[in-house]
Amino acid sequence: MVIGTVAGFGRRTIGTNADAESGVGPAGTPSRGRRALTCLAGLGVVALLASCAAAPAAPPTRAAALPSTLPAIRSFADTSAVPVRRSNGEMAQDFLDLTFQLESGRNVVAMTRYEGPITVRVAAGAQPTLIQDLDLLLARLRNEAGISIARTNDAVASIHIVPVPQRDLQRAVPQAACFVVPNVMDWNSYLQLRRSPSVDWTRLQTRGTAAMFIPADAAPQEIRDCLHEELAQALGPLNDLYRLPDSVFNDDNIHTVLTGFDMLMLRATYAPELRSGMTRAQATAVIGPVLQRLNPAGGSASAPAVPSTPRDWITAMETALIGGSSPAARRQAVNNAVSMARTLRWDGPRAGFTYYAQGRLMIGHDSAAAVTAFNNADLIYSSSPLTRIHAAHIAVQKAAFSLRAGDAMTTIRLTDGAIPVAAAHQNAALLATLMTFKAAAFDMQGDSVAAQALRVDSLGWARYGFGSDANVRARQAEVDGLRPY
Template sequence: MKTDPRTAPTKPRVFRPAFGLLSLSLLAACATTLPQHPHLTRAPAMMLDLPPMKVFSGTVPRQTTRSNASLARDFLDLSFALENGTPLAQMTRFEGPITLRVTGAHPPISLGPDLAALLRRLDQEAGIKITRVSAHSSASITIETLPHGELARRAPNTACIVAPNVSDWGEFKRARRQNLSWTQVDTRTRLAIFIPDDVAPQEIRDCLHEELAQALGPLNDLYRLADSVYNDDNIHSVLTPFDMLMLKVTYAPELQSGMTRAEVAARLPAILKRLHPAGEAVQTPIQSPTPRAWTDHVIDAMSAGPIPARKAAADSAVAIARAQGWDDTRAGFSWFLLGRLALSSDRALAHSALTQAAHIYGAHPETRFHAAHVAMQLSALALAEGQDQAAYEIAARAIPAATEAENAALLASLMLTEAEALDAMGRSGDARALRLDSLGWARYGFGSDAMVRARAAEIAALAP
């Protein structure tokens, strides 16, 4: 089964370490210039005994400020098509009580608390109550954990999957392709989410959020959405207020499975007026459609292919974005991709493209998390070029957004970069405290002690 959204029959979350778990493409791009075993004088001593893993306690999310007319368009586009462009003739959702079970030989320790927190949020923010039952009970939704290698053998380059009409991995492997297609679903009654049990806690949490959102509600992803997990740019790690509103609309009593796009569209204005009254008094500009060619170039740029081909795809995405006159998240992402992929071959282009992405993302509050990802690249680039003050300032400014986004991998990377800059500036005491503080987040973001040490060593090796 292919996991490319252009062809995927089920709904996978594509595993892209460079754009999800690890926000350090500069390190990957510069791998040929870094020593295999960097001779470090600071980081190893600080990491002989790693501190306990840190977890987020939850933040108060900023509510969406979009107009209800805009939200209605988004809901329809998300709910009546698949990622590959296949239209869906009718709306589907669970009708009646929803139950959930967790199975698997080795469920990760972090899964329980993160799942409990997500179920509370779904109840409180989206009005969706999900009852967890024992692993041996039948359930509407099954979350099964399995080794990433096993998942990859069936679905290469996939982090996790949600599939309809099955309740376990064995049934998924035996099922015929058409039985796994969402186009064959009339009402959601049972489905399964498959999550690896041997990856970082953050990756597991991200899978829970994205796949459970897809299991309950819309199946499409839209690159034009700046504040949503329903977007394959993998910027958002946890469900946003926009996502919760989309799920709340999905389960509004005025709607039901089997309704057509026209029937749903007719009822959306009243539903949104009731659920989001603030959206009645604002206007949101209508965004132009996303050309299929742009999406294909972006997918190719994020693929696992050769860097030159990926860079060419990103360059084409930038050209389309400029021709469209975009200044939104799609334009920012085009420049972001080009900047990251140019790092290994054209440092000047990389800096220019990343700066352009930072300018676009920085102009809109809803893309502050995107801007933090760009800041990681620019701060690492500044550190590698000996611009210590700039590296420190860029990283420090982005840390609040990374914290608000609950992205521990990004947060730890920014803190480690800032610490290296502080060390280079002679502020070793501040650097030591910041580095130690970052390691607890790194354990959640990167997982194993070996991965934490490797990331810290790579960042340390950037400094001249």
Template sequence: MVPLEDTPTRARIADSTLPPMKAFATPQPQAPSRSNANIAADFLALHFQLESGRKLQTFTRFETPITVRVTGKPPASLAPDLRRLLLRLRREAGIDIHEIDQGPANITIETVSRAEIRRTLPQAACFVVPNVSSFDEFRRDRRKPKTSWSALHERTRMGIFVPYDSTPQELRDCLHEELAQALGPLNDLYRLPDSVFNDDNVHTVLTGFDMLILRATYAQGLHSGMTEGQVAARLPAILSRLNPAGDRVAPRPVSLTPRAWIDAVQTALGPDVPLPARRGAAATATRIAQEQGWADQRLAFSYYLQGRILQLTDPDQAQTQFRAAEAVLNRSPDTQLHKALIITQTAAYAIARGQPQQALAQIDPMLPLARQSENAALLATLMMLKAEALDEAGDHRQAETLRLDSLGWARYGFGSDWAVRSKMREIAALNPGKANQG
């Protein structure tokens, strides 16, 4: 690995303050392209089942205008990101929701440390709980019926707990998913290609599909206390009104995700799971996906997991898995953001093998997708990779300009200066010419 200070274009950056953090401008959500019949099935699965698989008997939502308050020690990035999110919820989902500075709120967002969250829920980055307004209240009452989603009949008070010591992007992502779940869906579905309600974490801000689900949640004709059958009876008319284009799309068969595949994926992703067990779990997930006959992002995600686990010990075989994932994703326009994540791996491999033109051809189509999805970490990574490929191809001036431009996004996506510089060193080390200089 080439030390940061050994590269002239980086030495100036290392010795000075990094450029200011960048922020995304106008949201660009895409309307869902699926049939309203499929969206109705998704709506019911999102609202009437928990992530554990447990069924819910009652539809719940807020029945009054919603107030939101932030407590704790929020970092500077939280306020503008929250304001932007609340504006989107009002405009795109039609929800009457506003922030207040003091007094009791329907939804309280408390910032706590990542360590406190891990001690409470080891697998969670952030979470939402009904009928509490503080972390202390949650810890005191977490095993009481009041905090049980299955005992809920109407939403009146919610507590959201997010880490103040995470990156700006991670904090924003938590705001989007947890506030959306406080308002509506409680489940995550791996079958959804275009939603934050999916534990593959590909989409990090609320999508057009998500906003449609929330708009339907607060539509006239639905109210707290309804059964699944009652909601199902009213959904077709609601979706026809909110999403008329969906009535012109033919429905597709709904392919449920078996618990065995979900368990295998969670094991493969587990940070504390030994490598052989993670490798075996990823292979199991791929086998189950193939047996299910899937040709969607779930099969691609299985290949992707195998590739990520293999890349340190067998990079060539890892690339085989990444290429298999890419081939699956090429079949659907709804999964191009998933493909962008694969490209960060295949383009890095091309750079390491001295194939800059191949890397550039892969990276360029992915940059607009990363911007549109508001994924600063992905955008910065792609820009840094492109800069390295340009350096390798001999275009040093454009490489330096692009690399400097990536740093504002990197500060939002990766947080601290040391994390940004670490990412730069990691990507610089791919370039065999620079490695030989060291």
């Protein structure tokens, strides 16, 4: 296992071809969902230093004792969004590319949305945290996006949230942790219709009934993350854009909850100036004034067009990060992606993600190259306030190396900078992991009292981020196993 889901990468489906996105392909894959990337998925730490290679992991040493009964699960009460900070001109292009294109590059001829109040029903089998997190999310959608949406117990609803055992989800769509499908209400109807045109997003004239398939037995944070992303797609944008620094609509999966940008995109989708059936040209004529009205701080100036992400780069990244290829083939693919990013003179999220993936694939093969790649990603991510959470994910990778090297001071410095960012972005798994690294560094300095206090404080977050007590204890042991003494 590797630090992947902790770091934000790893829970969406692979919407890369027309058949898959229409629901008529051999796997019946929906247009998008939280992707499960083979090489970057998982929550472990020890094998961080082995990555996807076959190098053996170091055995845990001097693992700290945890309470026999773990503290109560913690969750985030503050649900305020990360604010939007970009220009309206730039975000107008984002809106159009998110709304009128699928991940494969297929065009969406007509915009669709719900025309009227929206109801959300949760089917049987949901964890208690799902209901709590859903209610917080619906309140945000009403307050921040201006959408008329409410939970209902009625059998007839606009959107059905259907908990499904993870093994069944993986059997049906191996590369998805969760996903949303139009024109179905339950799991059986999806299985019957998944190869039919009725579940093709591009054929819709307006939004009607949809079903979100959520893992019934995943960690609470994974379920919450699925709720945010899949409900946002059920309501609005169908695409993902690797260039976005501040959105869940990005296949890097850095953001775990809807951001200010995401709420602005949804508010624009449901603005009275837009409607179902509008073409891209019609939406282009009005989206600028709409954003200026909704976000006066973003100004009205137009922005230069942002080049689209080349399909060759996307293919290379998918080869690198998805199962089916040898470790050598994956490394070659990610090196090709790095070369393309350099040739295109990228900075920002796409370049940072490329180097991050390179670092992950070099662990266990070439540690020096891995450190260089993580440093390159960190340099890019740290250069902008829009990617502070991205830099916090890189801090986990760098902290693993510094802890393994016995450098307690560097580990503490890295975690001190990243812990408040993880908390602000409501990533409990990342937060707990960073706190555990810092506690291990305190132990190396001989401050066992501070170490144990911080470790215990992290456990409530770890239960939300990792799920079962067994998972929490395993993650703790894995971090402690990185200590050289």
